[in-house]
Amino acid sequence: MDPFGIRLGEAVARFGPVCVGIDPHASLLEAWKLPDTVQGLRQFAEITVEAFGGHAALVKPQSAFFERFGAAGVEMLEDVLAGLREVGTLSLLDVKRGDIGSTMAAYAQAYLSDCSPLRADAITVSPFLGFGSLTPAFDLAKRTGRGVFVLAMTSNPEAGHVQHAVWEQETVSGAIIDEVAEANALASAGTFGDVGMVVGATVGEDIADLGLGERLAQSRAPLLAPGVGAQGATVGDIGRGFGAAAPLVLPATSRAVLEAGPDVDALRKALQAVQEEASALRPPAPLD
Numbered sequence: 418m419d420p421f422g423i424r425l426g427e428a429v430a431r432f433g434p435v436c437v438g439i440d441p442h443a444s445l446l447e448a449w450k451l452p453d454t455v456q457g458l459r460q461f462a463e464i465t466v467e468a469f470g471g472h473a474a475l476v477k478p479q480s481a482f483f484e485r486f487g488a489a490g491v492e493m494l495e496d497v498l499a500g501l502r503e504v505g506t507l508s509l510l511d512v513k514r515g516d517i518g519s520t521m522a523a524y525a526q527a528y529l530s531d532c533s534p535l536r537a538d539a540i541t542v543s544p545f546l547g548f549g550s551l552t553p554a555f556d557l558a559k560r561t562g563r564g565v566f567v568l569a570m571t572s573n574p575e576a577g578h579v580q581h582a583v584w585e586q587e588t589v590s591g592a593i594i595d596e597v598a599e600a601n602a603l604a605s606a607g608t609f610g611d612v613g614m615v616v617g618a619t620v621g622e623d624i625a626d627l628g629l630g631e632r633l634a635q636s637r638a639p640l641l642a643p644g645v646g647a648q649g650a651t652v653g654d655i656g657r658g659f660g661a662a663a664p665l666v667l668p669a670t671s672r673a674v675l676e677a678g679p680d681v682d683a684l685r686k687a688l689q690a691v692q693e694e695a696s697a698l699r700p701p702a703p704l705d
Contacts, residue, residue: 421539421564422601422609425639428507429608429667433692436475436509436641438671439465439497441482443704445672449679455651456490463495465675468684470504472693475667477641481570492598495534509641515543515550518535522553529557539564540617541641544647545579548596555600555612564611564639570624572617572644573643581627588627590664600635609665610637618642618650618668630660645691652694668695 419423441461443453449464451457469476483494500507514524524629527533528540528622539558542551544567550565558565570580570590580590587595594614601610614622624630633640640659644650645668656663670691697702 418560418562420487420607420611421558422611422637423607424507424562424641425475425534426565428609432472432474433695434474434667434698435467435688435692435695436477436667436669437473437674437688437691438511438669439469439476439478440671440675444538445675445678448584448676451679455486457491458483458486458490458493462493463500463609464473464679464681465684466497466500468678468681469688470501470506472685473506473688474506475509476501477511477671479671480510491535493568497535498535507539509539509541509564509566510535510537511541513543514554515546517550518553521550522557525554525557529554529561529563531561537563539566539613541566541568543568544593544596548593558611566613566615567593567597567664568596568639568640569614570616570620570629572619572650576617577623581623588608591629591632594629594632594636594638596630597638599670601637608637609639613639613641614687615643616659616666618644618655618666621654622657624660624662627659630662633659633662634665636662636665640666641669642666643671645670645673652697656697663698666698668698686688 441458446453446457452690478497483490498508542565554565582589597612597614600612608643655666659666674687677683
């Protein structure tokens with residue numbers, strides 16, 4: 418496959434930057450009048466894949482909401498990923514894995530190898546055991562043309578105690594941003610590098626206070642920004658808060674779109690409304 422950053426740039430050029438989630442939590446199943454069972458999960462998954470496949474740049478299943486049903490739920494997650502592949506839609510599996518050594522290598526094999534039934538186009542990972550602990554995921558993703566999104570500045574209120582902490586005159590978030598920028602320095606030419614970051618849509622003030630906007634912009638990282646809609650953030654907040662990095666942002670929305678279900682057309686209209694709003698976040702011209 419072409420490198421992930423190249424494929425993501427092509428998808429964003431076609432559909433806009435919005436990443437839409439598939440989050441089958443119990444309250445949504447209830448709202449859709451579906452049972453909180455494997456059968457309800459299957460119906461939810463089939464509807465969302467039909468609604469979003471071929472209509473979004475990036476679709477993000479949240480692994481936990483499938484895992485809660487055990488082996489049958491994981492099998493359903495495999496079907497979701499396969500369904501997105503069949504229609505050529507990029508998948509970002511939200512698993513937030515982070516470990517060391519052979520365990521991290523096993524996680525990488527589970528989600529980034531060509532032969533795994535759980536393979537996705539990209540995954541989320543946690544760097545808080547040390548950025549270098551993620552090397553097995555970066556190496557395998559590079560070999561298979563896949564992407565990795567590193568948690569950097571998340572939107573939960575507890576995050577600042579860790580992510581804004583200063584070590585050797587640098588914040589943890591700032592160090593992660595610099596590591597990602599270095600990883601992307603040798604990436605294929607294009608709008609995006611192959612290594613992205615998760616930066617919450619609600620943390621614009623923190624970006625400004627810590628002076629990280631320009632460093633984010635220079636990282637070439639696609640910036641997954643959860644929190645649009647249900648958590649109160651807007652595309653306008655992204656434009657103001659992310660500054661020079663705003664064109665790299667992939668606004669992530671889940672409940673705000675999924676609440677329009679279970680009708681497929683209604684889901685697509687809800688997604689399209691967010692996509693139209695996000696069209697103001699123009700990506701920069703690809704590098705030569």
